[in-house]
Amino acid sequence: MKRYDxxxxxxxxxxxxxxxxxxxxxxxVIVFDENEKPGGQLFKQIHKFFGxxxxxxxxxxxxxxxxxxxxAGRTGVEVCLRATVIGLYQDHELVVxxxxxxxxxxxxxxxxxxxxxxxxxxxxGWTLPGVIGAGxxxxxxNLHGVLPGKRVLMLGSGNVGLVVSxxxxxxxxxxxxxxxxxxxxxxxxVHAAKIARCGVPFYLSHTIKKAEGTDHVTGVEIAQVDExxxxxxxxxxxxxxxxxxxxxxxxxxxxxxxxxxxxxxxxPKKGGQVPVCGRFGATSLPGVFTxxxxxxxxxxxxxxxxxxxxxxxxxxxxxxxxxDACEKREKQLTDSLSELRQGMFAPQNKGKQLTVTDEGIPLxxxxxxxxxxSDEEIEAFPGFTHRVGVHPVIECxxxxxxxxxxxxxxKNCISIGxxxxxxxxxxxxxxxxxxxxxxxxCSGQAIFLVDEDKGDGTAEVTIPYEFLPLPAQGTVGxxxxxxxxxxxxxxxxxxxxxxxxxxxNLLTMSxxxxxxxxxxxxxxxxxxxx
Amino acid sequence: MSExxxxxxxxxxxxxxxxxxxxxxxxxxxxxxxxPDDDIIVCRCEEVTKGEIRKxxxxxxxxxTEVRRYLRTGMGLCQGQTCGRLVxxxxxxxxxxxxxxxxxxxxxxxxxxxxxxxxxxxxxxE
Amino acid sequence: MSERIAEHPILGxxxxxxxxxxxxxxxxxxxxxxEPIAAALKVNGVMVHRYTKKTxxxxxxxxAIGRCTDCVMVVDGVPNIRTCITPLREGMNVxxxxxxxxxxxxxxxxxxxx
Numbered sequence: 001m002k003r004y005d006x007x008x009x010x011x012x013x014x015x016x017x018x019x020x021x022x023x024x025x026x027x028x029v030i031v032f033d034e035n036e037k038p039g040g041q042l043f044k045q046i047h048k049f050f051g052x053x054x055x056x057x058x059x060x061x062x063x064x065x066x067x068x069x070x071x072a073g074r075t076g077v078e079v080c081l082r083a084t085v086i087g088l089y090q091d092h093e094l095v096v097x098x099x100x101x102x103x104x105x106x107x108x109x110x111x112x113x114x115x116x117x118x119x120x121x122x123x124x125g126w127t128l129p130g131v132i133g134a135g136x137x138x139x140x141x142n143l144h145g146v147l148p149g150k151r152v153l154m155l156g157s158g159n160v161g162l163v164v165s166x167x168x169x170x171x172x173x174x175x176x177x178x179x180x181x182x183x184x185x186x187x188x189x190v191h192a193a194k195i196a197r198c199g200v201p202f203y204l205s206h207t208i209k210k211a212e213g214t215d216h217v218t219g220v221e222i223a224q225v226d227e228x229x230x231x232x233x234x235x236x237x238x239x240x241x242x243x244x245x246x247x248x249x250x251x252x253x254x255x256x257x258x259x260x261x262x263x264x265x266x267x268p269k270k271g272g273q274v275p276v277c278g279r280f281g282a283t284s285l286p287g288v289f290t291x292x293x294x295x296x297x298x299x300x301x302x303x304x305x306x307x308x309x310x311x312x313x314x315x316x317x318x319x320x321x322x323x324d325a326c327e328k329r330e331k332q333l334t335d336s337l338s339e340l341r342q343g344m345f346a347p348q349n350k351g352k353q354l355t356v357t358d359e360g361i362p363l364x365x366x367x368x369x370x371x372x373x374s375d376e377e378i379e380a381f382p383g384f385t386h387r388v389g390v391h392p393v394i395e396c397x398x399x400x401x402x403x404x405x406x407x408x409x410x411k412n413c414i415s416i417g418x419x420x421x422x423x424x425x426x427x428x429x430x431x432x433x434x435x436x437x438x439x440x441x442c443s444g445q446a447i448f449l450v451d452e453d454k455g456d457g458t459a460e461v462t463i464p465y466e467f468l469p470l471p472a473q474g475t476v477g478x479x480x481x482x483x484x485x486x487x488x489x490x491x492x493x494x495x496x497x498x499x500x501x502x503x504x505n506l507l508t509m510s511x512x513x514x515x516x517x518x519x520x521x522x523x524x525x526x527x528x529x530x
Numbered sequence: 531m532s533e534x535x536x537x538x539x540x541x542x543x544x545x546x547x548x549x550x551x552x553x554x555x556x557x558x559x560x561x562x563x564x565x566p567d568d569d570i571i572v573c574r575c576e577e578v579t580k581g582e583i584r585k586x587x588x589x590x591x592x593x594x595t596e597v598r599r600y601l602r603t604g605m606g607l608c609q610g611q612t613c614g615r616l617v618x619x620x621x622x623x624x625x626x627x628x629x630x631x632x633x634x635x636x637x638x639x640x641x642x643x644x645x646x647x648x649x650x651x652x653x654x655x656e
Numbered sequence: 657m658s659e660r661i662a663e664h665p666i667l668g669x670x671x672x673x674x675x676x677x678x679x680x681x682x683x684x685x686x687x688x689x690x691e692p693i694a695a696a697l698k699v700n701g702v703m704v705h706r707y708t709k710k711t712x713x714x715x716x717x718x719x720a721i722g723r724c725t726d727c728v729m730v731v732d733g734v735p736n737i738r739t740c741i742t743p744l745r746e747g748m749n750v751x752x753x754x755x756x757x758x759x760x761x762x763x764x765x766x767x768x769x770x
Contacts, residue, residue, distance in 0.1 A: 034642065034722070036741070046666045060666065087639035097644060103653040117723060120612055122570050122580065127726075129703040129716025136720030139740075144695040145661045145670030171661045215714050216703035251615055255637035266630035272615065273634055468665045503666045574718075574726060577710040607725035607736060612718075643725060643736070 004030050006314050007094055007107030009085045009256065012040020013300045014292025014307035015113030016068045016077075021311025022109075023075040025320040030105070031077060032096055034084040038072075039065040040115055042300060044138040046170075047163055048443040048502070050188075050402040051340060052420055055301045058404040058441045060502065062142075064300070088112075088260040092287060109287045109314035112257055113307060116250035116271065116293035121155070124210035130217025134164040134247035141171045149243025153220045154178045155208055156247030159187035159299070164247060165195050170466060175200045176239040179222045181207040181229055184353065184368040188345065189398045190444025196371030197521040199484030204369050209236060211244055220244050252294045260285060269350050270296030280330055281310035289314055298347065305337045343399040343421035358399045359423055372482040373397055375518060382425040383414075383447075386517075390434040390451040390460070393517070394424045395482075396444060405447060408437040439464050440501035449508075452516040459516030460493060465507040470495060471524045479511045479519035488515045490522055545631070552592065552631055559625060562588040572620065573613040575606025583617060587624040594618055594635045604635055607643050660699055676746040693739035693750055694720065694727050705729050705739060706753035712761060730758040 006022045008015045011033035023029045037043065045061025056064050072079060080098070087095040094105045118133040125131070130149065134156065137148040152173050154165045157180040165175045175195065183205045185192050196202065205224055209231060212219035224235035251272040258264050263276040263284035274296050281289040291310040292303035309330060316326035341347055344354050344363075356362055361380050364373040373395060378384050383394025392413060394405065399421040406416040406424065413430040416422050438447045439462055449462035461479070471477070471492050479490035494508040511519045551557065568581025578601045591597045594604075594617060603617045604610025610617070614635060622629035640649065663669055673689030680702060687696025694717050697705070704714040705727045718726040722741035730751040731737040735758070739750070751758040759767065 036743070062667075084640075084642050084644075086641045086644065095639060097640070097642070097648060098653075100648050101651050101653040102649065117611060118719065119615060122567075122572055122616060124567070124570060127571050127574055127713055127715060129705070129714055132717055133719050133724075136717060136740075139720040140695060140698065140717075141661060142667065144691055145664070145667075145672065146691075146695045146698050147659050147661060170665050216716065255641055258634070259637040259639070259641075266634075268630055466665050468663060470665075571711075571713075574715075574724070577708055577713075607728065608723060611723045611725075642722075643738075 001093075001104045001106050003106040004028050004108070005318055005320070006030075006109045006111065006311075007032065007092075007105060008111045008113055009088075009094070010040065010113035010115055010292070010294075011035075011038035011079055011081070012113060012115050012292060012303070013042050013064070013068065014115075014303035014310075015040070015111065016072055017304040017307030018111045018113060018289075018291050018311035018314070019077040019079075019307075020068070020071050020075050021308045022315050022320070023072075023077045025312075025315040027315055027318070027320050029077050031072075031079045032083040032085050032094075033079065033081055036081060038069060038079050038081060041135070041138075042068070044135075044142045045163075045300065046142055046167060048441075048504075049301055050400060050443045051301050052401070052403050053407060054336060055305075055340060057402060058408075058443055058502075061300060064304075068304075085256065088256045090260075109289065109317055111281070111289045111291060111307075111310045111314060112254075112275075112283075112294055113290070113292045113310075114253045114256060114294045116297055117253050118246070119249040119251055120246055121207070121248050123208045125213065125217075126208075126211060128211050128213055128217050129215070130213065130242055131211050131244045131246065134160050134245045137164055137168060137243070137245050141167065141173075147171060147173060148245070149173060149241070151176050151239075151241045152243040152245055153208075153222070153239050153241045154245045154247060156180055156245075156249070157182070157185040157187060157192065157202065157204070158247060158249065159191055160250075161245075161247035162187040162191035162195065164245060165200065166191065168245075169195065169198060169200075172468075173243075176241050177201045177203055177222075178371070179203040179206040179208065181205065181225055185371060188400060188444060189364070189367040189371075189373070190396065190400075190442075190446045192367065192371035193373065193395070193482065194445050197480055197482050197484050199480065200371070202369070202371045203237070206235075206237075208244065217242055217244055250293060250297045252297060254294050257283060257285075257288070257290065257294070260288065262288065267296070269347065280313035281306060282313060287314075287317055296347070302337060302340050305333055305340070309333045309337070339420055340401050342401050345398075345400060357397070357423060358419075358421065361397075361423075364397050367397060370483065372484075375482075378482075382423050385426045386452065387426075387432075388453070389432070390449055391432045392426055392438050393448045393450045394426065394438075394442075395446045395448070395520075396424055396442075399423065400444075402443060404441040404443065405438045408441045410435060410437070414438055434462075436462060436496060436506045437500065439506055440498075440504040445504070448520065449506075450516050453513050454510075457513055458510050459513040460508055460510055461516060461519050462494075462506050462508040463520060463522065465495075465505045465522070466503060470497070470505055471507065471522065475524050477522055477524040479509060479515060480521040480523055481518050482520050484521065486523075487519055488512055490519065492522065551627055552625065555590075555592070559588065572616050573601075573603040573606065573610075575608050575613075576602040576604075578603045580620060583620045584624050587621055592621070592625060594621060594632055597621060598635055609641075609643070610635055676744065678744060678746070678748040678750060680750045681752055687744045689746065690743045692720075693729070693731065693737075693742050693744050693748070695740075696744045697739065697750070704752065707755070707761070709755035712754075729753045733758075
């Protein structure tokens, strides 16, 4: 039987981070993963991450995956792929299926980082081909380059539902609507706003009644539900779609720990059955640790820190790190993690319906139900400023842990302060040069550059643009509002695609000046697009 | 005793009281009442419907494991990966308790579908 | 019918293996070597991977990561192969799965009634 200082199960963000941390302390580490490729779900995450610099904010998920793999290679982590851990027994023994054989492996410490699986809901026709998990859509389009469908209905308005809807549009699918049985959008407002301004309608307090079709999906019927989640007759709406995507949450995949006899608890706030953990991912089984979604559903950024914590804890457990060094390292990681666990979407706020921001500004109600901030509401936020000349307009209206906009501005126009969840403010007196770094760096795509009056009755609005085809300079079309409604004629005056923008192009459009503070998306005329 | 541990103790007691409801077989959970969505498939692998699961509860199957043995929910190829949570929810609703109080199905080897010839093929020690 | 993403605004051109031929229910189709069989079928417009044993309902891709086992088919004569995680190879013989057989339910009834 092969023996390792540490065996990690799962090569996703938390598992790889754990392995790197432990290997860096001199431990002999192997990571098993059942997939063809390592990285877990990171390589399907093509959007820019939130957080601060140390959380790799404004870096796209798949690039973080590449960095982790390189680091794993450098630190001597052995990653064993197509290796399915099928059992975890007493005395730290793992049974692994590799190819057509069964191997037994011993880990003096073990870190379970098996992640999560998608939840599902049932409705008439939910077994029809064409009804897929949101993860399946991501896998098909972002890993295999195959369109999941032509026209999609998304069920679920959490971050997964919102992000995948946006990604579907990026690869050329049409998103017919986003529906959610809950009365409020569950994910970040900025993610919702990104798709609302492209014209995607939101149906809150709505869920799927049936999927239509005989051999595969040809349509879907949704209907409104009351506060007891019962359908309200007469509220049915039909959409012609070929694909229905389900994004209704995740459950920890904690079966290995349960099998091994770890103390488990059913915690709805953590997404289901999770191991009862002490400090730094220590389970009730000595020497067995856990990190990432398996211990409670969160997201990749916090999973990576939890992985580091478990890795350091495993190192200390076997004496590869003295108590002092471990304490110091864990303190550092705890601080970093608590920074991410702040704001209105923090785990402790799960299930709460907040009404004002930390600054005391009323939260946008239209954002929570329709996916965009209304023209009246937006004026109240500190990033929404009127100036002479080009200046940033920041439509960031919820307290989320993210601050790249503050870091990237070369002129210090934008300030968030020490509290990472504070709403960004546009500093008075500072001079914007229109470089656009803030626009491209905002993971929520909530920053625009606006020159409200060019002196000839027009205004210029610069928006982040991540779609193909990229309109050329001079292209004419329609400017859309935050709600995706056509506002006015617009023409493209400039397209900027610098390397520093990392594929977020900056599209500057000219619009009549009365629309300067309302025009937030551009749609080229059909003829011009050809 | 600190306030936090006091709270924990109270929570534990409440849980135990509720858990006894799970096992209190003398409790009357009422008759099986047919519902319009009874023919929706819940366990996709073994093709078990919501109605069958609800009926099973009224036949006396009050735990995930009992329903599993009775109807084969979660016993197919995927081993309950998709339906585990759904089945638990249906049983809990029928019993009038929170799903969190129901013990999930037993986890055992192998965690993924596996052909018997592979399961028996132990790698030789070098 | 589904298509391949020619160019992606973030990922650029997605690297794929060389084009290979395989058969689906006797018809010759093309796909990219190394991609999951399910992806190749999707590009060719195949939605139904199997019909279930009890109720003969159609099933296709559902989770796409090898967990749900809904996309299983008969591959090179072996049933219950998870097509979403099995890489496509030149000359593979992929068949719709009826219950656990490549024979249609009518063919099965006829074969086993004799």
